[in-house]
Amino acid sequence: MSTSNPASYVLVNSSDSHAESDDLDTVHTGLVGYFCGRLTLAPLEEMNPKSILELGAGSGAWAIDAAARFPQAHVLATDLFPMPPRGSIPSNLRFMQLDLSKSYPFEDESFDVIHGRFIIMHLANGPEALSRIVKLLKPGGWLLLEEPDDELLDHNGRNTGLAGASAFAQKFHNALRRRGADPVIGPKLAELLKRSYQFMEINVKLVTLPLSGHDFGSAANALAKVWKARYKHLGRTTPAKLAGEGMTEEDGREFIARLDDPNFNQTSMLNIVWAKKRIDYAHSPRLIRAKY
Numbered sequence: 001m002s003t004s005n006p007a008s009y010v011l012v013n014s015s016d017s018h019a020e021s022d023d024l025d026t027v028h029t030g031l032v033g034y035f036c037g038r039l040t041l042a043p044l045e046e047m048n049p050k051s052i053l054e055l056g057a058g059s060g061a062w063a064i065d066a067a068a069r070f071p072q073a074h075v076l077a078t079d080l081f082p083m084p085p086r087g088s089i090p091s092n093l094r095f096m097q098l099d100l101s102k103s104y105p106f107e108d109e110s111f112d113v114i115h116g117r118f119i120i121m122h123l124a125n126g127p128e129a130l131s132r133i134v135k136l137l138k139p140g141g142w143l144l145l146e147e148p149d150d151e152l153l154d155h156n157g158r159n160t161g162l163a164g165a166s167a168f169a170q171k172f173h174n175a176l177r178r179r180g181a182d183p184v185i186g187p188k189l190a191e192l193l194k195r196s197y198q199f200m201e202i203n204v205k206l207v208t209l210p211l212s213g214h215d216f217g218s219a220a221n222a223l224a225k226v227w228k229a230r231y232k233h234l235g236r237t238t239p240a241k242l243a244g245e246g247m248t249e250e251d252g253r254e255f256i257a258r259l260d261d262p263n264f265n266q267t268s269m270l271n272i273v274w275a276k277k278r279i280d281y282a283h284s285p286r287l288i289r290a291k292y
């Protein structure tokens with residue numbers, strides 16, 4: 001049993017639900033497929049990372065995969081809830097239960113790589129959490145973030161926003177906002193990183209995912225299938241969790257019906273960001289010589 005307050009998280013968590021854990025594993029496999037078998041679009045293989053931090057690990061899928069791909073690295077997976085029991089876990093992976101919306105028990109510049117997927121949108125005061133996260137990254141280290149976008153087009157091609165599309169999505173977003181989180185922080189991430197002046201390279205890939213009625217090519221379509229299944233899973237499992245905040249089973253059913261309606265022509269967006277932290281002269285003797 002978890003010691004965290006379940007009310008602080010709006011979804012069912014992986015340690016209490018096999019279905020949620022399995023669903024997050026499926027999304028991980030879908031994303032690795034979209035990245036052509038890679039863990040990320042950043043060139044991690046070139047840097048040979050020694051320390052990797054996973055934020056909001058959920059089922060542990062990304063952290064386990066990272067630990068297997070980089071056996072020389074220490075991988076630390078964190079989450080508000082314990083990681084669910086897994087068959088076998090690489091020996092270079094550790095788990096720490098941690099509330100990422102509070103202060104962190106790590107020294108600045110401790111990690112070569114920090115990854116977070118669908119987690120910043122859940123954190124109270126996401127921008128503040130992000131600046132704490134950036135401090136943990138070593139100079140030259142990679143920050144890898146994947147968060148959804150609010151953009152959702154209706155059958156007339158108008159952007160209704162996810163919340164505009166259904167009562168379910170609106171109540172989901174409102175529940176996050178009540179907790180001080182920003183459900184649509186995804187499209188703001190690159191600008192937040194730019195304004196931190198801590199990065200020498202910021203890459204963004206916006207993936208448009210056709211949930212119904214569109215065709216954007218095999219790679220996006222394959223990921224969209226996984227994405228749609230995830231949304232349907234959330235439609236089934238979230239009403240019970242947010243019943244006290246006015247979400248009904250009917251909201252979930254109506255959301256699922258819309259996703260299944262080929263005439264609704266819905267698309268969704270995923271923001272993928274990979275950014276390399278600035279290397280200051282102070283951290284690079286070679287560069288100091290080059291300066292004079």
Ligand SMILES: C[S@@+](CC[C@H](N)C(=O)[O-])C[C@H]1O[C@@H](n2cnc3c(N)ncnc32)[C@H](O)[C@@H]1O
Binds near residue numbers: 009078119
């Ligand atoms: C949607 S799941 C994503 C899990 C995982 N990153 C993935 O992509 O499979 C969000 C995760 O964030 C965790 N979480 C939510 N709020 C958190 C917080 N304040 N501190 C740490 N973890 C948190 C949840 O417990 C959950 O495991």
